[in-house]
Amino acid sequence: MPVRAGRVLALQANFCRVRLDLPGPGGETDLLCTRRTRLGKSGQAICVGDRVTVDGIHWPDGRGAVAGLEPRHSLLMRPAVANVDRVVVVVALREPELDPLQLTRFLITAEATGRPVQLVFTKADLHAPEAVAAWTGRARGWGYPVRAISIRSGQGLEDLRSFLAVPGIAVLCGPSGVGKSSLLNALLPSLALRTEAVSGRLRRGRHTTRHVELFALAGAGGEALLADSPGFNRPELPADPHALALAFPELRRVLAASPCRFRNCRHQGDPGCAIGTDWDRSDLYGQCLAELEARSGGGRVRSPASGLRRRGDRLEPLLDPRLRRSSRRRLRQQGEDGDGVVAELSPPGQAD
Numbered sequence: 001m002p003v004r005a006g007r008v009l010a011l012q013a014n015f016c017r018v019r020l021d022l023p024g025p026g027g028e029t030d031l032l033c034t035r036r037t038r039l040g041k042s043g044q045a046i047c048v049g050d051r052v053t054v055d056g057i058h059w060p061d062g063r064g065a066v067a068g069l070e071p072r073h074s075l076l077m078r079p080a081v082a083n084v085d086r087v088v089v090v091v092a093l094r095e096p097e098l099d100p101l102q103l104t105r106f107l108i109t110a111e112a113t114g115r116p117v118q119l120v121f122t123k124a125d126l127h128a129p130e131a132v133a134a135w136t137g138r139a140r141g142w143g144y145p146v147r148a149i150s151i152r153s154g155q156g157l158e159d160l161r162s163f164l165a166v167p168g169i170a171v172l173c174g175p176s177g178v179g180k181s182s183l184l185n186a187l188l189p190s191l192a193l194r195t196e197a198v199s200g201r202l203r204r205g206r207h208t209t210r211h212v213e214l215f216a217l218a219g220a221g222g223e224a225l226l227a228d229s230p231g232f233n234r235p236e237l238p239a240d241p242h243a244l245a246l247a248f249p250e251l252r253r254v255l256a257a258s259p260c261r262f263r264n265c266r267h268q269g270d271p272g273c274a275i276g277t278d279w280d281r282s283d284l285y286g287q288c289l290a291e292l293e294a295r296s297g298g299g300r301v302r303s304p305a306s307g308l309r310r311r312g313d314r315l316e317p318l319l320d321p322r323l324r325r326s327s328r329r330r331l332r333q334q335g336e337d338g339d340g341v342v343a344e345l346s347p348p349g350q351a352d
């Protein structure tokens with residue numbers, strides 16, 4: 001029985017469409033495949049982007065069955081795409097109005113893949129050139145490669161093509177109605193993906209695209225696969241505040257050069273924190289952090305300011321109620337690398 005390797009391009013109802021690495025005897029490139037039940041039993045869900053092996057091939061009607069799933073090197077959770085090489089966050093400058101908090105939430109989700117993140121601003125024709133330049137400048141300051149385009153005026157489209165035509169899988173993700181499918185149609189006119197005008201007072205999208213699908217864009221030195229995806233409005237935040245800080249490249253940069261002296265720091269301008277609040281997305285970061293704190297009941301994400309007190313020009317820990325009976329000597333023994341809450345809140349060398 002012939003077995004072929006390929007990549008899942010789309011999931012359609014109970015089928016996966018698999019692009020074969022090598023064409024079939026009649027030049028077939030894609031097969032519509034069912035999933036072998038043993039895949040389901042082992043808890044392995046197939047995602048778009050997965051590398052799979054296919055058997056049970058019946059060439060005349062282009063059918064087969066996915067029999068094996070290869071390990072993934074990355075995974076974007078929403079939209080669900082495996083083996084992502086880059087994430088391209090797409091937002092409109094207008095219609096719907098650019099919402100920096102929503103954009104930041106998309107960027108955070110994209111950062112969770114550990115892969116490079118790029119940013120595309122669409123509908124540049126609806127904004128003054130200075131405003132477009134201001135947004136691209138801001139996003140560059142955060143650390144993102146960014147392009148501004150318009151499918152109406154054609155602005156930036158050729159540049160975008162070379163920006164995206166890099167071998168590997170790039171996922172376009174963003175809110176509904178920002179023009180993700182329109183952008184793919186502009187780059188690959190033969191696609192003719194369905195698009196729909198935004199509606200209502202907020203000029204929101206209408207959730208036109210309903211499933212994730214990979215499309216090939218010829219690139220230099222290999223094939224670029226671009227995923228169109230259904231827009232959504234409110235990406236989830238990571239549960240862990242430390243992961244949140246690391247999802248801001250501008251914070252990551254500063255922390256890599258000079259780590260904050262407080263472990264578990266919220267980096268919210270607390271005395272002695274390496275970060276402070278004098279950076280562009282400080283408020284947005286604060287809003288995300290506040291949401292995490294609200295979710296965890298307010299008590300678990302702790303601030304050094306709430307765990308330290310000032311004595312002269314020194315900071316020293318306020319004791320956690322659970323540790324109140326600890327002697328100062330024991331605290332000293334724990335040192336800065338101790339395992340207690342107090343040690344976590346202690347700036348090096350100032351614990352006592």
Ligand SMILES: Nc1nc2c(ncn2[C@@H]2O[C@H](COP(=O)(O)OP(=O)(O)OP(=O)(O)O)[C@@H](O)[C@H]2O)c(=O)[nH]1
Pocket residue numbers: 122123124125126149150151152153175176177178179180181182183194195196197198205206207208209210229230231232
């Ligand atoms: N003025 C202007 N309108 C655009 C531009 N790009 C897309 N649009 C319009 O925006 C609307 C929404 O575009 P879509 O491509 O359907 O948006 P989408 O991001 O794919 O939306 P979902 O599939 O719902 O996630 C359509 O009416 C497009 O014609 C642009 O550059 N300028």
Ligand SMILES: [Mg+2]
Pocket residue numbers: 180181182194195208209228229230231
């Ligand atoms: Mg779409």
Ligand SMILES: [Zn+2]
Pocket residue numbers: 260261262265266267268273274275
């Ligand atoms: Zn800090």
